Amino acid sequence: MKSINLLPAKQKSVSKNPKLMPLLLIITLIALAAQFYYVMTWSAEKDGVGRESLQLNEEINAIRSNGDLKVKVEGYKQAEQSIAQLEEARTEWKPYLGAIIGNLPATTKIVSISADDQHKIKMELDFKAYGEVVDYMKKLEKDSKLQDVALTSFYKKVDEQTTAEIVPSGTDGGKAIQTTRKSVYKLMLDIMLTNDKGAE
Amino acid sequence: MQIKLNGSKPSLSQGQIIFISAIALVVVLNVAALFLYLLPELDSLKQAKQGVEGQKQTLESVRNDYTDEKITDEQLEKLTNRVPVVRDDSNNLIFFYDVGQLSEAPPTLITQSSGAEEGQSAETDAAGSGTVTTSFEVTVVGHLPNLLSYIDNLHHYERLYTLQKWSLTELTKEAANQEYPDLYSHPFIKKDKPLLTLRMSIQAYYFPQFKDAFNKQELEKGNAEQTA
Numbered sequence: 001m002k003s004i005n006l007l008p009a010k011q012k013s014v015s016k017n018p019k020l021m022p023l024l025l026i027i028t029l030i031a032l033a034a035q036f037y038y039v040m041t042w043s044a045e046k047d048g049v050g051r052e053s054l055q056l057n058e059e060i061n062a063i064r065s066n067g068d069l070k071v072k073v074e075g076y077k078q079a080e081q082s083i084a085q086l087e088e089a090r091t092e093w094k095p096y097l098g099a100i101i102g103n104l105p106a107t108t109k110i111v112s113i114s115a116d117d118q119h120k121i122k123m124e125l126d127f128k129a130y131g132e133v134v135d136y137m138k139k140l141e142k143d144s145k146l147q148d149v150a151l152t153s154f155y156k157k158v159d160e161q162t163t164a165e166i167v168p169s170g171t172d173g174g175k176a177i178q179t180t181r182k183s184v185y186k187l188m189l190d191i192m193l194t195n196d197k198g199a200e
Numbered sequence: 201m202q203i204k205l206n207g208s209k210p211s212l213s214q215g216q217i218i219f220i221s222a223i224a225l226v227v228v229l230n231v232a233a234l235f236l237y238l239l240p241e242l243d244s245l246k247q248a249k250q251g252v253e254g255q256k257q258t259l260e261s262v263r264n265d266y267t268d269e270k271i272t273d274e275q276l277e278k279l280t281n282r283v284p285v286v287r288d289d290s291n292n293l294i295f296f297y298d299v300g301q302l303s304e305a306p307p308t309l310i311t312q313s314s315g316a317e318e319g320q321s322a323e324t325d326a327a328g329s330g331t332v333t334t335s336f337e338v339t340v341v342g343h344l345p346n347l348l349s350y351i352d353n354l355h356h357y358e359r360l361y362t363l364q365k366w367s368l369t370e371l372t373k374e375a376a377n378q379e380y381p382d383l384y385s386h387p388f389i390k391k392d393k394p395l396l397t398l399r400m401s402i403q404a405y406y407f408p409q410f411k412d413a414f415n416k417q418e419l420e421k422g423n424a425e426q427t428a
Contacts, residue, residue, distance in 0.1 A: 006203065021216060024223050032230065039238060042245050049248040056255040060262050067268040075413030076271045076279065082331055083283055083360060086405060090362040094352045101348065110344065110396065114367030 091118040095145055096193050103139040105132050109184070121191045126157070126184040133187050140191065148192035158183045276414060282360050285411040287334070292404050295359055296338055303349035304388040305342030305398070308380060312336055313401070330409030335364070340398045341371060341380060342388060347398040354402065362403040371395040 067073075093115070100113070100121065111124040127133045133154065140149045158181050166175050284291075293310060300306045313335040340350055347368060354361050376383055376395055383389055 021219060024220070028223055028226055032226075035230070035234070035238065039241070042241055046241070046245050046248060049245065049252055053248065053252050053255060056252065056259055060255070060259050063259075063262050063266050066270075067266050068270050069265055069413075070267045071265075071413045073267050073269050073271055075410045076276065079279055079283070079407055079410050082407065083279070086283075086331075086360060086362065090355075092355055093363060093366070094348070094355065097348055097351065101344070109394070110368065110370060112367060112369040114365075114369075116365050118364070 091193075096121060096191075099143045099145050100140065100191065103136055103143075105136070108132065108136075111186075119193050121193065122152075123187075123189045123191065125187045125189075127187060128184065130156075130185055133185050136187075137189070140189075145194050146191050147194045148190075150190040150192070151188075152190050153186070153188040155186055156183055157186045280414070281358055283331075284406045285408060285414060287332070287406055289334070291359070292334075292336065295357060295361075296336070296402075299350055299353045299357060300340060302353050303342075303346050305340045305346035305350045306386060306388060307338055307340050309339035310336060330407065332406050332408060334404050334406075336402045336404060338400045338402055340400070341376075341383065341395060342398075343390065343393045344368075344396055346388065347396055350398065351400075354400075360405060363400055364403055365401040367399050369397050369399070371397045 097113075100123065101110075104110075104125070105127070107128045109126040111126055113121060113123045115121045125136075127136070137149060137151070140146050166177060168175060289312075296307050296310055340347060342350075351363060351366065354363060371394075373395075383395075384391055389395070
């Protein structure tokens with residue numbers, strides 16, 4: 001008997017395999033390409049960002065070194081202004097004192113001079129001679145820096161202390177000791193000051 | 201006899217097996233590269249972008265806070281010498297003595313008058329808010345020209361002082377010997393010239409309101425060094 005092959009003929013392996021292989025290949029290649037592309041993009045982006053960061057840093061530093069904080073500058077200006085105001089408000093005593101003391105005769109004794117507020121000076125002086133007193137007051141009155149020279153008090157004061165003076169006595173050239181009391185002319189003045197800043 | 205009824209399985213050829221394993225290998229390597237290299241790159245990019253955002257904000261605030269004017273350190277020093285931003289009594293003490301040296305009339309007494317503190321600076325309202333005034337009573341002894349010199353030197357001194365009240369009174373020899381026994385040994389005091397006592401109410405100032413503004417520079421620089 002002959003053997004009859006009932007098996008179907010061997011099929012050629014036509015399966016999905018042929019389509020799968022190229023597909024797989026293509027997918028892989030696409031994936032690789034996509035990743036490569038993104039890496040390039042990100043790398044470029046990173047460079048750009050790096051540059052931007054440097055630029056911003058430069059700009060920030062430039063502003064910081066170019067000037068100062070507004071708070072500081074404004075504070076400084078305000079402080080200057082406050083100082084100017086304080087200076088404005090104070091009295092410079094020298095010119096007034098120059099007028100008051102400059103006109104004093106050398107023999108006058110200053111008992112006291114005082115200023116309780118910025119516009120008035122009080123004085124107590126001991127003069128040796130009456131004429132000097134009047135002279136002095138007239139000089140003060142003429143001075144434009146002194147507005148009002150008010151006489152508070154004026155009298156001749158006789159000192160309790162006595163001094164011994166040697167005076168010639170008699171015609172024969174002898175000397176005698178004479179006790180004399182010192183007397184002074186006491187003058188007390190209230191002087192108003194001119195404020196050239198115009199407030200008064 | 202055996203009858204094989206199963207269809208023959210389609211089998212892969214050897215080439216195809218090699219091909220598929222190659223592709224698998226590539227995929228594995230790719231995934232590894234993804235995790236080791238690509239994702240960290242993406243991460244650092246994100247961080248860099250965030251950093252830039254932060255810097256942009258800093259730039260904005262710096263633009264708002266800064267001006268293009270500069271106050272030099274010398275200017276600031278000169279101003280704070282004139283009026284300090286903190287209470288500086290030790291220097292005030294030194295200065296009162298310095299003026300005494302300059303004028304050849306030594307201070308003999310320096311006290312601070314009580315009650316002339318904050319709020320009372322508005323004696324002259326022009327002083328402005330925040331300025332603190334301290335009053336000192338200073339007594340100086342010497343000869344008339346030197347005392348007048350003291351008043352003038354005080355007025356023009358590097359630090360700002362206001363001479364509010366003063367009084368010059370005669371100092372007799374007896375009183376001098378009593379109150380200031382070693383006065384005549386002082387180099388500035390001569391025996392034959394009349395002595396006077398000058399009592400002064402001096403106002404000194406300081407500006408606490410500007411303390412922060414003038415010191416802020418360091419704070420800003422400190423922050424910059426931290427973010428850089």
